[in-house]
Amino acid sequence: MVALELKHLHAFYGKAHILQGVDLALEPGAVVGVIGRNGAGKTTLLRAVMGLAPRVEGELELFGASLRSLPTDARARAGLALMSQDMRVFPELTVEENCRTAALTVRDPMPLGEVLGMIPELKEHWRRPAGRLSGGQQQLVAIARNLTVRCKVLMLDEPTEGLMPSIVTRIGEIVRALAARSVAVLLVEQNVELTLAVCTRLHILEKGRFVAQGTPKQIVSNGLLERYLGVSGAGAH
Numbered sequence: 001m002v003a004l005e006l007k008h009l010h011a012f013y014g015k016a017h018i019l020q021g022v023d024l025a026l027e028p029g030a031v032v033g034v035i036g037r038n039g040a041g042k043t044t045l046l047r048a049v050m051g052l053a054p055r056v057e058g059e060l061e062l063f064g065a066s067l068r069s070l071p072t073d074a075r076a077r078a079g080l081a082l083m084s085q086d087m088r089v090f091p092e093l094t095v096e097e098n099c100r101t102a103a104l105t106v107r108d109p110m111p112l113g114e115v116l117g118m119i120p121e122l123k124e125h126w127r128r129p130a131g132r133l134s135g136g137q138q139q140l141v142a143i144a145r146n147l148t149v150r151c152k153v154l155m156l157d158e159p160t161e162g163l164m165p166s167i168v169t170r171i172g173e174i175v176r177a178l179a180a181r182s183v184a185v186l187l188v189e190q191n192v193e194l195t196l197a198v199c200t201r202l203h204i205l206e207k208g209r210f211v212a213q214g215t216p217k218q219i220v221s222n223g224l225l226e227r228y229l230g231v232s233g234a235g236a237h
């Protein structure tokens, strides 16, 4: 079974042809990383899947059903979620309210006790406005909202950018826990160590095309990180 499938996906900003025929299949429980240099098109890829890129061609399917004609909110209701710098939490609402408003958007939300069971560190902030929390804690609130709606495919755009190492580790653990619950995760992340540690498979994007793929081990041992990113991956596993 495939959770998310992209077939010959193209995306454009005006005349700029950014994604140039991307194919990708993401199974439930997979954690797939997309890595590539600045400007390769990683963010555009996630935005295209979410219905946020201005012009997209090709096919996108969620559990075999086409997403092409669906606007972003319908894609979200179908189980797709995107976490990025500009879409995190409602800052004026408390953590609890952030989760409760998410719960209202679906028929069968995850009970909040279960959400807190997965992210227990939110308990002590439950009644605080989310905007008062640290960047890392807000990121956990955003994940909690996506847990609440039982998203089936979670796309993360640079989830650990600017965060302290302890919270980076925590986000990695939570990503693994989500995958263990059959959520398919598509991760765009500059932190190579984290990417290698949590991903089951990596795809390298260069100038809008996938040029290589493999397990983290294969990518490192074939020297592909040096070749395409100019980093070694040494010290990571």
Ligand SMILES: Nc1ncnc2c1ncn2[C@@H]1O[C@H](COP(=O)(O)OP(=O)(O)OP(=O)(O)O)[C@@H](O)[C@H]1O
Pocket (backbone or CB within 6 Å): 013, 016, 018, 036, 037, 038, 039, 040, 041, 042, 043, 044, 045
């Ligand atoms: N709104 C936009 N309008 C026009 N061009 C854009 C827009 N957003 C991105 N681009 C261009 O599309 C290309 C791909 O950008 P994108 O942000 O997808 O790359 P990226 O791989 O995520 O890079 P980074 O790692 O720097 O975030 C770049 O050349 C960028 O300048």
